Amino acid sequence: MWLNSLFQGCMDAAKSEQVSRPIRILCITFISLVSLIAITSLFLLVFVIEGQSLLRRGIFLIMEIIAIVYYLQFLKALIKKRGKKPS
Numbered sequence: 001m002w003l004n005s006l007f008q009g010c011m012d013a014a015k016s017e018q019v020s021r022p023i024r025i026l027c028i029t030f031i032s033l034v035s036l037i038a039i040t041s042l043f044l045l046v047f048v049i050e051g052q053s054l055l056r057r058g059i060f061l062i063m064e065i066i067a068i069v070y071y072l073q074f075l076k077a078l079i080k081k082r083g084k085k086p087s
Helices: 002-015 021-047 054-083
Strands: none
Touching: 002 021, 002 054, 021 054
């Protein structure tokens, strides 16, 4: 539960304009690292480990797709924030 709060706080800090640039970079790095570890772990569970049922592999594949989509949405939100220039 505390990990979810930490992760959500880092996402909010990474998207915020009121946080200093080094803190935003640190939060983006942390979120990217956690997301990429989760995606590669799920990839390994689906395609490398043998002896699993097809249903279990399908569940892990769906979880992997959800993690990829969530990470891409985060990156898309960051790109939108950088594209906006103050007038």
